[in-house]
Amino acid sequence: MTRIFSGLKPTGHLTLGNYLGALHRWVEADQHQADALFCVVDLHALTVEHDPARVRRLSRQAATLMLAAGLDPARCNLFVQSHVDEHARLSYLLECTATDGELRRMIQYKEKGARAAASGQSVRLSLLTYPVLMAADILAYGTDEVPVGEDQTQHVELARDLAVRFNQRYGHTFVVPKATRPPVAARVMDLQDPTSKMGKSHESGAGIVYLLDDADLVRRKIMRAVTDSGHEVEYDKERRPGLANLLEILAACIGGNPAELAPVYTSYGALKKDTADAVVELLRPLRERHAELAADAGYVDAVLAQGSERARGTARPRVDAAYAAIGLLPGR
Ligand code: AQP
Numbered sequence: 001m002t003r004i005f006s007g008l009k010p011t012g013h014l015t016l017g018n019y020l021g022a023l024h025r026w027v028e029a030d031q032h033q034a035d036a037l038f039c040v041v042d043l044h045a046l047t048v049e050h051d052p053a054r055v056r057r058l059s060r061q062a063a064t065l066m067l068a069a070g071l072d073p074a075r076c077n078l079f080v081q082s083h084v085d086e087h088a089r090l091s092y093l094l095e096c097t098a099t100d101g102e103l104r105r106m107i108q109y110k111e112k113g114a115r116a117a118a119s120g121q122s123v124r125l126s127l128l129t130y131p132v133l134m135a136a137d138i139l140a141y142g143t144d145e146v147p148v149g150e151d152q153t154q155h156v157e158l159a160r161d162l163a164v165r166f167n168q169r170y171g172h173t174f175v176v177p178k179a180t181r182p183p184v185a186a187r188v189m190d191l192q193d194p195t196s197k198m199g200k201s202h203e204s205g206a207g208i209v210y211l212l213d214d215a216d217l218v219r220r221k222i223m224r225a226v227t228d229s230g231h232e233v234e235y236d237k238e239r240r241p242g243l244a245n246l247l248e249i250l251a252a253c254i255g256g257n258p259a260e261l262a263p264v265y266t267s268y269g270a271l272k273k274d275t276a277d278a279v280v281e282l283l284r285p286l287r288e289r290h291a292e293l294a295a296d297a298g299y300v301d302a303v304l305a306q307g308s309e310r311a312r313g314t315a316r317p318r319v320d321a322a323y324a325a326i327g328l329l330p331g332r
Helices: 016-033 042-047 052-069 086-095 100-104 107-118 125-139 150-170 215-223 241-254 258-264 268-294 297-325
Strands: 003-008 035-040 076-080 145-147 178-180
Touching (some): 003 125, 016 035, 016 145, 016 241, 016 268, 035 297, 052 076, 076 297, 086 125, 086 150, 100 150, 107 125, 107 150, 125 150, 150 297, 241 258, 241 268, 268 297
Parallel strands (some): 003 035, 003 145
């Protein structure tokens, strides 16, 4: 059976981008068709300036939202990265496999490093090595497929390269994974700046739809989305990024095709209204279920504890094999 691994990083409140790019597919398809592991990748949240209490809060909130969206612990394994030591254990071996040059080429490192520097913060070493930890997350489980949004494709490529290199040097140890992307909305853009990604850790909330925004706020944000001064609704990501973003969001929500939806609309207002309605309807059940689950922290914690136990059992033999293959004396 295909094994799938993917994760969400608790660096902010989850967004519509996280949902359409990743979570939606995990719920609707992946957990039904594969042996799937989904993880709150909390160690990754430490790569940038953070408040410890907030990371803890956001980690539980991310797990709660994953369950509220429909991940079923009877069908998939939901757990927290820091609860499974194998991720950090394997990461070090992969650091001994990766090169400084290939990590410095990572787009997220360049973008987030530049952002940290611009706000006067020093760039943490873990921001550079974070894709290696992500490779460890993936490779520890013998993962075949990693369902991610477009921004994570480069990191999955690195995980592939490291798996191949490790296998060539030390003998076959890792499955070589591949990234899979959603057919539409692989990169949901900020509604106020459709040339930049809707990112959960970005400063301005006006262009970002958070999964827990109430219906009125979602409508307001979408109705105020930046488009352009034209009139005709067409799907052209280069020339009309704002419109293309709305068409992609609508298509992802209703299961359509953005290029086919464009000619249906004769005004921007109608497109915005239908997009807002579709997003509100898509998120309504999630918000309702979140409210129930948030009142039952004991249940969420129990799911996570059980998930970590199972994840440890899955990861340990492969990580132990990697320790032996690379030349370390067996100690346990
Ligand atoms: N805007 C987006 N459109 C489509 N997919 C997206 N993803 C993130 N933003 C978009 C996908 O969501 C999954 C989880 O992402 P992550 O938690 O690993 O964080 P990230 O990729 O670094 O992006 P974020 O959410 O914007 O966080 P920050 O602001 O901290 O960088 C991934 O599959 C990702 O592709």
